[in-house]
Amino acid sequence: MTAQSRTLSGSQARRQSLMDKAFQSATAFFAVLVLLILGGVFVSLVQGALPALGTFGFDFVTTQVWNPVTDRFGAVSPIYGTLMTALIAMAVGIPISFGIAVFLTELAPPWLKRPVGIAIELLAGIPSIIYGIWGLFVFAPIFQQTLQPFLINTIGQVPVIGDLFSGPPFGIGIFTAGLILGIMVLPFITSIMRDVFETVPPMVKESAYGLGATTWEVVWKVVLPYTRVGVVGGVMLGLGRALGETMAVTFVVGNAHRIGNSLMAPGTTISAAIANEFNEAVGELYISSLIALGLILFFITFTVLALAKIMLMRMQQRSGG
Amino acid sequence: MTIISKTVIRSAIAGLAGIVLGSSAYAQNISGAGATFPYPVYARWAQAYQQETGTNINYQSIGSGGGIRQIKEKTVTFGASDSPLKPEELEQAGLVQFPMIMGGVVPVVNVPGIQPGQLRLDGPTLANIYLGEITSWDDDAIKALNPDLQLPDLAIAPVYRSDGSGTNFLFTNYLSQVSEDFKEQVGSNTSVQWPTGLGARGNEGVAAQTSQIQGAVGYVEYAYAKQNQMTNAVMKNKDGQWVEPNSETFQAAAASADWSANPGYYVILTDQPGAKSWPITGASFILMHRQPQDPAASQSALRFFHWAYMNGDQMADELDYVPMPDKVVDQVEQTWTTGFAEVNGEAMWTGGQQ
Numbered sequence: 001m002t003a004q005s006r007t008l009s010g011s012q013a014r015r016q017s018l019m020d021k022a023f024q025s026a027t028a029f030f031a032v033l034v035l036l037i038l039g040g041v042f043v044s045l046v047q048g049a050l051p052a053l054g055t056f057g058f059d060f061v062t063t064q065v066w067n068p069v070t071d072r073f074g075a076v077s078p079i080y081g082t083l084m085t086a087l088i089a090m091a092v093g094i095p096i097s098f099g100i101a102v103f104l105t106e107l108a109p110p111w112l113k114r115p116v117g118i119a120i121e122l123l124a125g126i127p128s129i130i131y132g133i134w135g136l137f138v139f140a141p142i143f144q145q146t147l148q149p150f151l152i153n154t155i156g157q158v159p160v161i162g163d164l165f166s167g168p169p170f171g172i173g174i175f176t177a178g179l180i181l182g183i184m185v186l187p188f189i190t191s192i193m194r195d196v197f198e199t200v201p202p203m204v205k206e207s208a209y210g211l212g213a214t215t216w217e218v219v220w221k222v223v224l225p226y227t228r229v230g231v232v233g234g235v236m237l238g239l240g241r242a243l244g245e246t247m248a249v250t251f252v253v254g255n256a257h258r259i260g261n262s263l264m265a266p267g268t269t270i271s272a273a274i275a276n277e278f279n280e281a282v283g284e285l286y287i288s289s290l291i292a293l294g295l296i297l298f299f300i301t302f303t304v305l306a307l308a309k310i311m312l313m314r315m316q317q318r319s320g321g
Numbered sequence: 322m323t324i325i326s327k328t329v330i331r332s333a334i335a336g337l338a339g340i341v342l343g344s345s346a347y348a349q350n351i352s353g354a355g356a357t358f359p360y361p362v363y364a365r366w367a368q369a370y371q372q373e374t375g376t377n378i379n380y381q382s383i384g385s386g387g388g389i390r391q392i393k394e395k396t397v398t399f400g401a402s403d404s405p406l407k408p409e410e411l412e413q414a415g416l417v418q419f420p421m422i423m424g425g426v427v428p429v430v431n432v433p434g435i436q437p438g439q440l441r442l443d444g445p446t447l448a449n450i451y452l453g454e455i456t457s458w459d460d461d462a463i464k465a466l467n468p469d470l471q472l473p474d475l476a477i478a479p480v481y482r483s484d485g486s487g488t489n490f491l492f493t494n495y496l497s498q499v500s501e502d503f504k505e506q507v508g509s510n511t512s513v514q515w516p517t518g519l520g521a522r523g524n525e526g527v528a529a530q531t532s533q534i535q536g537a538v539g540y541v542e543y544a545y546a547k548q549n550q551m552t553n554a555v556m557k558n559k560d561g562q563w564v565e566p567n568s569e570t571f572q573a574a575a576a577s578a579d580w581s582a583n584p585g586y587y588v589i590l591t592d593q594p595g596a597k598s599w600p601i602t603g604a605s606f607i608l609m610h611r612q613p614q615d616p617a618a619s620q621s622a623l624r625f626f627h628w629a630y631m632n633g634d635q636m637a638d639e640l641d642y643v644p645m646p647d648k649v650v651d652q653v654e655q656t657w658t659t660g661f662a663e664v665n666g667e668a669m670w671t672g673g674q675q
Contacts, residue, residue, distance in 0.1 A: 065514065066514055067513070067514035068485065068510055068512040068513065068514070069507075069508040069509075069510045069513050069514070070508075136529060136530070136533060137533060140534070141533050141534075141535075144534060144535060145535070168456075168476030168478065170478045170519060170534055170536075170537075171533065171534055172519060172530070172534070173519075250522060251526075254519035254520060255483035255519060255520030255522070256483075256515065256518065256519050256520055266518070275522075276484050276520070276522050277483070277484060277485060279383045279384050279386070279387040279484065279485075280383075280384035280385065280387055280484050280511060281386060281485060282386040282389060282511065
């Protein structure tokens, strides 16, 4: 009797260890799959970009020409547009998101928390094409007739930085695209900031309040240091979205392969250029140049994420030491 | 409830069967891809043709460049392009090309106080606007063409198609013909490097941007201008006459074209002579392989094109396209009999009564 049960449990144990191994290898397979997919994307991008990079060499990232007629391509203006719109989006999005998140976690009356919180999540659920349509049909005309002439007549007249806000008011351009992107990244940054702010133990905050700290001091000196990894993560998520966003930008950026001296001027971004031109691109060089743009976007995103990781590591080291 | 779900299941099964049986049972599926310019009329024809014959035509309007690429890669039965391939290109790729439908590209403007058909423009002025040399609506060059109009001191926002398109090809081809500067600095293609202005995707994008931005000027396929009630401009044609865009002036431009003298129907209808000719008129072309992998599908496609030539004129008219003249249709069908490789010792096309 006992011997029998022992053998049974022995076979059970064998089965369990087999199951464990199967489970382990299955999960490991999925994890490696991610690396394989990423590597595959990278390899095919490089492969597709080779003809363009081989023809233009380093000129590809230093020239502004984009001429399908003569088959000359350079990536400077889409790179500039991508970085500039993302920068404007961050300049707009981060302070507003921070404000909303602080209000929701520290200051809002309980009855207001839920509706505002849900509204922000709904904002994140709006498809980007809707932002594009809204940007073009609602925002751009209002912007063209009110805010833009105002900016041109005020900041535009200031020497040096005035150039950035000069030029005819078309309502669309790099600046508009940046503003729309800023609104689009709001919910991502806000909801992550709110979630991480809520992880701060009440005891810690209450201790600070007990020492006579103001709300501002609590947020700045207790909540933010405690949650900085999460906050940076949220900002990076927003930045990643701003760099890669396609549809909404295509609607309002002006889709012009030029770097205007003004932020108001039409421009283009990498993803907008690819989305606009890929279907109709004829000839190996043209298609290859668009794929090379994709490769550059891949690099930009990768670099941004890597820098964020390094920054976080530095911050942790400093606080640890 | 149960009836509905039964129908759903049945149609799902039928659909699955269609996929599984594939080409043998459903050889009546024709796939095409290309130009956005003729899409409305192709879609209309396809719908009517399916009702009549059960044959399904799946046309993807991905743009002329995409159409040329897809047919070269043999992923579709036919490709469509507004920018005709040159005879040597056709020869090289083993393609047969023929015109299917014609239409016009129309400059549209958004200037306060200007009504449709009031603003007069000529080619050189339009070229200078798109070159960035004329930047304000009260420029002397525009004033000279419009002595009776009150033109505001408003910045001109030239809007162009940012995607490569046949509409771009027709527009830049026209401007290159009337302006040496434009020809040198920009050239003509389905996609060019514009020295100024802002881009929008597709006819609908240009229509939307032009309607949204005060001071904008754009160019769209005529149906878009008409359906969106946009402010079209009146153009001066090669004979120095002012013409309105409509099927009459498109037809006038098409009438003088000599299709028979051009191998591969390589005819571009911009800047045509004739007192009534609209200057930016163009044909849209179909591209098919001389020696298709699936001759049965190509034969089905030819039957559809034949049907469209014979029965599609009124539908085209309603959508403001210009049907091909009967003489050209006869000539095209001649091309079909001789242009394709033989299938089992017989011509691919032996007339409409197949």
